[in-house]
Amino acid sequence: MAARQSALRRDDENAKRLDAIEGRSPEADALELDRVIHERVRLGIVSSLAVNGSLAFTDLRDLLGITDGNLIAHARKLEDVGYVAGSKSRDGRGSKTEYRLTPVGRAALEAYLDHMEAIIEATRTPERG
Numbered sequence: 001m002a003a004r005q006s007a008l009r010r011d012d013e014n015a016k017r018l019d020a021i022e023g024r025s026p027e028a029d030a031l032e033l034d035r036v037i038h039e040r041v042r043l044g045i046v047s048s049l050a051v052n053g054s055l056a057f058t059d060l061r062d063l064l065g066i067t068d069g070n071l072i073a074h075a076r077k078l079e080d081v082g083y084v085a086g087s088k089s090r091d092g093r094g095s096k097t098e099y100r101l102t103p104v105g106r107a108a109l110e111a112y113l114d115h116m117e118a119i120i121e122a123t124r125t126p127e128r129g
Contacts, residue, residue: 036081037112041066041074046083046101046109054063075099083108 037043044064048055055063061071078084083105088095101109 011038033115034108034112035085036077039074041070042078043112045071045074045078045099046105049084049099049101050109054098057097057099059097059122078105 037046041064045060048060048063057068057071060075062066064071066074075084075086079086082102083103084099085102086097086099088097090096
C-alpha cells in the first residue's frame with residue numbers, strides 16, 4: 001500500500017512538472033536553462049534515450065564513455081526529477097537495468113533544445129540599431 005501511494009505521489013509530481021515545463025513562457029526560458037539537463041553527462045543521457053528509445057545500463061555507459069559510478073549518479077538525479085525511468089530485470093546470472101526517457105523528460109529536453117536554439121539564433125542575428 002505504501003509503495004502504491006508513493007508511486008501515485010510521484011506520478012502527481014511528474015504531472016505538475018510536465019505542466020510547468022509546457023506552460024513556460026519564452027521570457028522565463030530566456031532567463032534560465034534547465035540545470036538538470038544542462039550538465040554534460042545528463043544531456044548525453046537524455047539525448048541518447050531520446051534517439052534510442054531505451055538503453056541498457058552497459059550500452060548507455062559505453063555510448064557515453066563514462067564509468068559505472070558516474071552513470072549511476074547522473075541517472076539517479078534524472079530519475080529523482082522524473083526525466084528518466086529505470087527498470088531492473090533478471091538477465092541470466094545477473095540483473096539488467098534499462099533506462100527510458102519519460103514524457104516529462106521528453107518535454108524538458110524539447111524545452112531545453114528550444115531554449116538553446118533561441119540562444120543560437122540570437123547570437124547569429126546581427127545587432128540592430
